[in-house]
């Protein structure tokens with residue numbers, strides 16, 4: 001399944017094919033922010049990031065606009081999935097005591113949530129099988145999966161449950177992670193005016209009066225790329241990775257780990273390890289300017305996307321979306337804290353869940369930058 005997904009759904013070709021969607025949706029975000037900045041000036045950066053990633057994933061994933069998804073139901077069901085997906089189930093740790101989860105009500109809550117999710121996926125599949133479906137569904141991730149299912153010569157035969165499983169992964173893993181990273185990146189920069197200035201001057205100097213930052217321009221923005229790495233180091237969207245189960249017996253640091261043990265990799269602690277990083281709690285993108293350390297899973301001090309055979313397949317989409325969004329935010333506006341607020345007043349508290357969001361939304365004053 002994984003090989004199939006990597007070669008068909010998350011390939012470089014696929015990342016490129018969704019480029020027009022990323023570009024359009026980032027422009028739409030900037031336009032919407034410009035309108036707000038003209039009227040009140042106060043922009044909810046967290047909400048804008050949330051809408052951006054949902055819109056991109058809905059269009060790339062199943063050819064639908066986020067606004068057509070029956071938003072309230074969609075948002076509620078996915079919010080609940082974040083809760084049930086990370087809730088404590090005694091049976092996960094002590095299988096013989098699993099019956100207690102039934103009494104706490106968690107079991108039926110999980111079942112209910114999964115039935116609702118299943119209905120959403122079934123509806124999306126039915127929409128795709130409809131001969132009169134809109135053109136926007138041609139070539140989206142669900143369309144590609146349906147084609148793979150119909151291909152009798154494919155190396156792996158997939159069924160509808162497999163397809164629903166991948167849809168779930170794409171939706172949950174693809175939206176929340178990127179939007180959390182955008183909000184944390186902007187939070188970190190607003191708290192460090194010198195670093196914000198460097199990042200903005202770089203993008204203004206390199207892009208000039210072109211009007212927009214394109215994905216092709218990003219390679220010419222080394223400081224922005226360093227900001228990406230530093231944000232991923234300090235604010236990995238999934239700080240405990242995703243739960244994994246060991247397949248065979250192994251020994252780590254003298255501890256015996258039996259097969260079928262549930263494990264969490266503390267990505268967050270690794271990124272802040274003082275034995276690996278100098279001033280680990282300081283947001284300093286400079287540390288990456290003359291360094292070959294990367295987030296791709298080979299440098300074990302920085303593994304925001306995990307590592308090895310189960311590492312994140314959406315890394316390229318994630319980084320491309322984050323960098324395009326951040327570059328355009330920095331290019332289009334001069335950013336300030338709301339009236340009277342100081343850098344140290346910015347709330348850094350995190351919410352709970354598989355993905356760690358900033359607990360309170362980030363509100364900033366954005367003044368449209370005049371590059372002409």
Ligand code: HEM
Nearest residue numbers: 169173174177241242304305306307310311312314317318
């Ligand atoms: C900044 C963005 C993202 C971050 C930081 C991130 C991080 C992660 C991490 C840490 C894992 C677990 C890796 C491991 O166990 O070694 C993971 C798994 C996964 N991610 Fe991402 N992710 C991001 C974006 C995405 C996107 C955009 C998608 C899809 C469109 C995606 C799809 C997946 C899937 C399907 C898995 C499960 C892979 C498996 O179990 O084999 N991720 N991600």
